[in-house]
Amino acid sequence: MRERINAYNQVRGNPNGYNETITVLFLRKISAERKRDHCSDTMSEAVARLERLCPVDWLDQFYSRERIESPQARQVWLPPDRKELDF
Numbered sequence: 001m002r003e004r005i006n007a008y009n010q011v012r013g014n015p016n017g018y019n020e021t022i023t024v025l026f027l028r029k030i031s032a033e034r035k036r037d038h039c040s041d042t043m044s045e046a047v048a049r050l051e052r053l054c055p056v057d058w059l060d061q062f063y064s065r066e067r068i069e070s071p072q073a074r075q076v077w078l079p080p081d082r083k084e085l086d087f
Contacts, residue, residue, distance in 0.1 A: 002018065002020065005018050006018050016074075018074060019068070019073055019074045020074060020075055021063070021073040021074075021076070021077055021078045022059065022073075024077045025062070025063075028085065029053070029054055029087055032087035033046070033049065033050060033053070033087075034046070060082075061083055062080035062081075062083050062085065063078075063080055063082060064081055064082060067081045
């Protein structure tokens with residue numbers, strides 16, 4: 001995932017846009033949702049549900065801006081500093 005996101009960012013002119021913590025957070029949420037009773041959902045249904053559950057500001061309940069935007073968060077997974085993950 002990291003490689004593909006970095007390649008996309010390069011094409012879009014944002015070579016420093018990748019954030020490991022954000023990527024892992026969303027992948028964990030996707031995995032948790034797929035493990036629930038939604039496995040029969042189509043891909044578009046699953047994406048629509050995740051879109052409702054995880055608007056862009058969703059991560060703010062778990063992370064302060066300082067932590068999520070830190071150079072360290074871009075490089076490695078950092079656990080939340082505001083609230084434990086509930087999934």
